[in-house]
Amino acid sequence: MVNEEKSLNFLEEIVEEDIHTGKHGGRVLTRFPPEPNGYLHIGHAKSIVLNFGLAQKYGGKTNLRFDDTNPVTEETEYVESIKNDIKWLGFQWAEELYTSDYFDTLYGYAVKLIEKGLAYVDDSTSEEIAASKGTPTESGKPTPYRDRSTEENLRLFEAMRDGKYPDGAKVLRAKIDLANPNMHLRDPLLYRIKHAHHHRTGNNWCIYPMYDFAHGQSDSIEQITHSVCTLEFVPHRPLYDWLIEQLEIFPSRQYEFARLNLNYTVMSKRKLLQLVNERYVESWDDPRMPTISGLRRRGYTPASIRNFCERIGVAKRENIIDVGLLEFCIREDLNKTAWRRMAVLDPIKLIITNYPEDNQEILVGENNPEVEGGEGERDIPFSRELWIEREDFMEIPPKKFFRLAPGLMVRLKHAYIVKCEDFVKDTAGNVTEVHCVYIPESKSGEDTSGIKVKGTIHWVSVPHAKTVEVRLYDRLFNVENPAADENFKTTINPDSLQIIENAYIEPDLLNAVPGKGYQFIRKGYFTLDTKSTPENPVFNRTVTLRDTWAKESQKD
């Protein structure tokens, strides 16, 4: 038997080692700690899959903790969207927690630090503090307030809490080492004054802890065993550890991995917010956005996103993943699950000259050829006049063109073989009609014609066709790494959205179910848009099918 043991990523190795050595009694508790100031994106999905996946794999649990220490940017709207996205991805947290739940405890920790002589109230301005921190090559200098007595610090900190000072008048700083080569250890700020309404604590507080004084302590309060975050927090780890040690609280450990970057998109919340605010996209859930809600509206499935996150791996090396891999993952999923339907996006008329004018037939087509039994079938009306795709006819075809051209034959999917005999152009030279004859004995399923054709094309019966709006999406940016551009918005792809107001669909597609993916045969995967209504159906293209002909035809 071949040993198919899957290799572990470095975090799984750490966890296995900890379990092996009996650390925390083998307990595994992770957390996913979003700040509720924006929508979750595919990069968060990587973190979610990692944190929840780690816990699941080793019999542990994961908390959802909102890191809500900055009341100015945080809103309940974001809390709700974040919870919704996590659930949609298929994960369930053990406890829903908020850093703001710990404000009292955190305040107590600050007092303890002051009492130990390890924190002081500083009256300096923001600029003065920045200047006194020195530079990476030059050590910092103490401000005039560094050596206040414990009593004075205690009194002032309490006064800060009691609202005696305006925003920015004072801060609480840790007293560590102004000469430390790690800038984060040069007396970092612990608390600042913000007379602001907090989405959960209202006006109870006018001082709020900084990230560094909240995150690690929250981990510790919850007894998180493995606190997983991204690489930019590596230099914060010594401070994380220092606070835990000085406060003598549960020793959570922080581990860092490289965040996900995807080419042809941006991932920072700030930039995504700009795209929304400046109307480059419709909203946070615009199908071109790399947000979870955008991907969902685009037609991505939870399984495809989870799968993607597992395939990209986890390491500490900076990376830029090809969106092609994301597209592979959704095609892989939808190929197995999407029901097949026919739709013509850019129509020209095909007339079967030897088919009786008043005749029509009801043909059948399987729903899903990837599944035994096809998951049932649907009726497809057929008649003398059909819509076909403009690109499926060429007056003068190149070599290896397996579609319609004068004298060429194709099969109409689920129907008959037809032979092109003629075509009609308008005054502008555009082909408007293709005239064919059909082979009556070549009907799908009962073909006795013996004719073999290379190509099969999709179609929709003209008198039975329904009209819908179809939205085709392309990458939002024209360059691989838009964030590298000083003004990333100049690299936006002006053609990222193409709206087809009148696409023709086979009648059964009117029964499409929201949230389900459909393959428009030969065109791609589509799903109903959230704004679609029975009166005005709108389909979003999730992703095209792989198109080797497009590549072939572009050669030479």
Place this chain on the structure above:
RNA sequence: UGCCCGAUAGUAUAAUGGUAGUACGACAGAUUUUGGUUCUGUUUGUCUAGGUUCGAAUCCUGGUCGGGCAACCA
């Protein structure tokens, strides 16, 4: 030019001192009533210079390159 992190095919990711493997991509072929799917095959890689060792992607040293750090953001 202070500190920290990293460097394996085009992109990611394994190999934990002992045959450099996997996925996606690319290329070629087979199958196909979707130029889809599926299947088969091919291609391409250890940043660099030394050192340790019977043996180095792996350990050590120097260098190069990339990224991060001096927000009352997280």
